[in-house]
Amino acid sequence: MNLDSKIGRSLNRLPAFPATVNKVTSLINNPDSSLSELVEVIRLDQAITANILRMCNSAYFGLRHKVDNVHDAIMYLGKKNVVRAVMAAGCSRFFKDTPGYEAEAKDLWEHAVGTALMSQILAKKILKHEDSQLFTAALMHDIGKIILGEFVSEKYHEIMNGMSVRACSFLEAEEEVLGMNHAEVGGVITAAWNFPQDIQQAIAYHHRPDRNPATASPMPWLIHLADQGCLMMGIGLGTDGLSYHEFDEAMIRFGFTHKDFEEAMTLLLTELNSAQELIGIVQPKSV
Numbered sequence: 001m002n003l004d005s006k007i008g009r010s011l012n013r014l015p016a017f018p019a020t021v022n023k024v025t026s027l028i029n030n031p032d033s034s035l036s037e038l039v040e041v042i043r044l045d046q047a048i049t050a051n052i053l054r055m056c057n058s059a060y061f062g063l064r065h066k067v068d069n070v071h072d073a074i075m076y077l078g079k080k081n082v083v084r085a086v087m088a089a090g091c092s093r094f095f096k097d098t099p100g101y102e103a104e105a106k107d108l109w110e111h112a113v114g115t116a117l118m119s120q121i122l123a124k125k126i127l128k129h130e131d132s133q134l135f136t137a138a139l140m141h142d143i144g145k146i147i148l149g150e151f152v153s154e155k156y157h158e159i160m161n162g163m164s165v166r167a168c169s170f171l172e173a174e175e176e177v178l179g180m181n182h183a184e185v186g187g188v189i190t191a192a193w194n195f196p197q198d199i200q201q202a203i204a205y206h207h208r209p210d211r212n213p214a215t216a217s218p219m220p221w222l223i224h225l226a227d228q229g230c231l232m233m234g235i236g237l238g239t240d241g242l243s244y245h246e247f248d249e250a251m252i253r254f255g256f257t258h259k260d261f262e263e264a265m266t267l268l269l270t271e272l273n274s275a276q277e278l279i280g281i282v283q284p285k286s287v
Contacts, residue, residue, distance in 0.1 A: 005226075011192070021090035022041065039191070043070055048089040055089070056073040056077060088116075088139060091143070094143065096263065100148065108142065108282075111230055112139050113275060115138045119138035125260065126256065137203055137223060141188045145182045148182045150270075152182075184204050187200045218254075
């Protein structure tokens with residue numbers, strides 16, 4: 001069986017994305033939906049319910065009272081934060097160790113959360129508003145590593161040799177050896193999960209936003225900056241590290257200075273300190 005077929009089989013074995021998340025998103029986007037409908041849908045998924053309550057009581061959301069039921073959690077959090085909490089709880093279950101990238105599940109998840117938080121900091125500075133689709137895409141930007149990790153591990157030396165000999169990025173070497181890169185695979189996964197096309201493309205092109213056919217969309221550029229900011233701060237630094245090129249182009253595109261970026265990273269540190277419950281959803285394997 002060739003490599004493409006093996007990767008295809010791994011993609012086909014990936015579980016469906018939790019229906020609860022899609023139902024919650026649909027209800028929140030429906031102005032005629034009721035609070036009771038939202039509560040009943042969330043209650044059907046015990047894991048998501050537990051994680052929502054856990055996050056709701058974390059320092060990140062800053063609630064003054066302890067919340068012990070879904071109804072109150074939704075009331076206190078508001079629509080925007082309910083989507084974030086449900087999305088985080090839903091997609092965290094897919095994160096696992098990725099040996100090819102030398103990343104444990106917890107580190108991969110911390111990087112995902114950091115990138116999602118950073119994307120919102122950048123969106124507020126650049127777009128003047130937060131964006132829930134951007135948050136989702138940033139949270140899942142490296143989901144392709146979950147599938148591609150085992151194949152990167154098998155071809156690790158070829159990929160690293162390619163980087164050394166041709167002085168190319170990890171992404172380019174990965175693509176040359178495997179025939180695809182983890183960002184593209186992430187786009188395929190989110191397409192299979194029926195995510196909006198903007199999210200699919202933002203994930204697929206987050207390392208090469210200049211190749212995105214939807215050229216007007218700022219999402220892949222913002223995720224690229226958020227991703228690089230986290231890697232600069234050592235949040236989730238793995239084998240592929242900072243081996244990418246488009247950082248300066250993204251900064252120029254938004255008229256963003258290095259001082260602006262440093263301020264954004266400082267804000268991220270504060271937010272990460274408050275988001276430990278969110279990061280703690282994915283735990284390291286016990287030895």
